[in-house]
Amino acid sequence: MFISILANMSILLVSLYGYLSYYANYGKFHSFFKANETVINSVFVTIVGTLLLYFAIVIDGARYDLRFLLLAFTVKYFGSKVGVISATSLMFVRLLWGGDHHIFIAITYSLMLVIMLPLLxxxxxxxxxxxxxxxxxxxxxxxxxxxxxxIIFHNLLIDIQIYGFLYVISTIMIFIFYFMINDIRRMQKQSSHDYLTKMKNWSEFQNKIDMLVKKEKAFSLAILDIDYFKMFNDSFNHLVGDLVLLEVGKVFLSFETHQINCYRIGGEEFAFTFEQTEFRDVEKELEKIRQTVQKININTLLSNEEIKEVTVSIGATHVSTFSNVDNFMLRADEALYKAKESGRNRVVVSV
Known part of the structure; x- marks a missing residue:
C-alpha cells in the first residue's frame, strides 16, 4: 500500500512541476496553447489520472488512488469545465480495467463528480x-x-483504515503542493517583474514583442521616459529617484488592462504595448497617461517644495507590417527623441 501511495505522490509531484515549468517558460507565450487550453489541460489531467489509476492500491478488486486529489487541484486551478471533462475521461479509462463487481461504484463515483464539481x-x-x-x-x-x-460494500473496517490514511496523506500533500505552487509563482514573478515598480521587466517586454511579431497581428508600441530624471538623483538622492519611479510606476499600472501592458525596460525608461486598439485611441490613452503623471505631487510625499513636477516624454508608433522587426522599435525611439527635442512632456507619434 505504501509503495502505491508513494508512486501516486511522485506522479503528482513530477506532473505538477513539469506543467508549471512548461507553462512558465513556454506555454503562456504559445498561441496554440492559449487557443486550446481547455483541451490540452483536460488531456494532461486524464494522462496523469491514468497513471495514478495504474499505480493504485488494489484490495479485493477495488482500486484506491489519489485521483480525487488530482481533480481537486484541477477544479481549483483549471476550472470546473476541465474537471468535468477529466472526470468523464477517467471514467472511461476505468472501464478499460475490466468489468469486475467494483465497476458500478467507479462509474457512479465519476458521474457524481461530473454533477458535483461545478457546484463545488x-x-x-x-x-x-x-x-x-x-x-x-x-x-x-x-x-x-x-x-x-x-453504503454499497459495507466494508466499514477496511474503509476506516484506507480512507483514514487517504484523508491524512491528501491533507499533507495539499499543503506541500500549495506552498510549492506559490514558491514557483513567486520565483517566476521575481524573474519577470521589476523589484521596485512591480511592473513587468525587459525580458517580459521582449517575450511580448516576439509573440506579437510571430502572430503578425497589428499592435501599437510606446516608449516613455521620465523627464530630467538624472536631476532627481543628482540634486536630491537615489531614494528620491526611487520614489519618483515608484509613483510613476503606479500610474502606469493603473492603465494596464488585458489589451494594454506596461513594462520597465531601463532605468527611467518604460514601454507600453496596445493590442486590439485603434491607433487614434492609443494616442488619446497616452495623452491621459502623460497628464496623470503630471498630476503626481511628489512634494507632499517628500515635504519638499523644490520638486515642481514629474513629467514624461512619449514616443509612439503603430505596427502593421513585420518585414523588419527592428524598424518599429527604431520608429518609437525616434518619436521619443523628437518629444524630448521639442520641449519634453508631450506625446509624439511616428507613422
Missing part, C-alpha cells in the same frame, strides 16, 4: 483562502467515494 467550484469560489478551497474540494471528492463504498 461555485461554493469554494466564495472562500478567500486558497488552502481552504483546496481542502474542501479534496475532502468532498474523497468523501463521495468513501460514502459509496460504505
Amino acid at each position: 467550484k461555485i461554493y469554494v469560489g466564495k472562500i478567500k483562502s486558497d488552502v481552504m478551497q483546496l481542502l474542501i474540494l479534496n475532502y468532498c471528492c474523497l468523501a463521495i467515494g468513501n460514502f459509496l463504498n460504505v
Whole structure:
C-alpha cells in the first residue's frame, strides 16, 4: 500500500512541476496553447489520472488512488469545465480495467463528480483562502467515494483504515503542493517583474514583442521616459529617484488592462504595448497617461517644495507590417527623441 501511495505522490509531484515549468517558460507565450487550453489541460489531467489509476492500491478488486486529489487541484486551478471533462475521461479509462463487481461504484463515483464539481467550484469560489478551497474540494471528492463504498460494500473496517490514511496523506500533500505552487509563482514573478515598480521587466517586454511579431497581428508600441530624471538623483538622492519611479510606476499600472501592458525596460525608461486598439485611441490613452503623471505631487510625499513636477516624454508608433522587426522599435525611439527635442512632456507619434 505504501509503495502505491508513494508512486501516486511522485506522479503528482513530477506532473505538477513539469506543467508549471512548461507553462512558465513556454506555454503562456504559445498561441496554440492559449487557443486550446481547455483541451490540452483536460488531456494532461486524464494522462496523469491514468497513471495514478495504474499505480493504485488494489484490495479485493477495488482500486484506491489519489485521483480525487488530482481533480481537486484541477477544479481549483483549471476550472470546473476541465474537471468535468477529466472526470468523464477517467471514467472511461476505468472501464478499460475490466468489468469486475467494483465497476458500478467507479462509474457512479465519476458521474457524481461530473454533477458535483461545478457546484463545488461555485461554493469554494466564495472562500478567500486558497488552502481552504483546496481542502474542501479534496475532502468532498474523497468523501463521495468513501460514502459509496460504505453504503454499497459495507466494508466499514477496511474503509476506516484506507480512507483514514487517504484523508491524512491528501491533507499533507495539499499543503506541500500549495506552498510549492506559490514558491514557483513567486520565483517566476521575481524573474519577470521589476523589484521596485512591480511592473513587468525587459525580458517580459521582449517575450511580448516576439509573440506579437510571430502572430503578425497589428499592435501599437510606446516608449516613455521620465523627464530630467538624472536631476532627481543628482540634486536630491537615489531614494528620491526611487520614489519618483515608484509613483510613476503606479500610474502606469493603473492603465494596464488585458489589451494594454506596461513594462520597465531601463532605468527611467518604460514601454507600453496596445493590442486590439485603434491607433487614434492609443494616442488619446497616452495623452491621459502623460497628464496623470503630471498630476503626481511628489512634494507632499517628500515635504519638499523644490520638486515642481514629474513629467514624461512619449514616443509612439503603430505596427502593421513585420518585414523588419527592428524598424518599429527604431520608429518609437525616434518619436521619443523628437518629444524630448521639442520641449519634453508631450506625446509624439511616428507613422
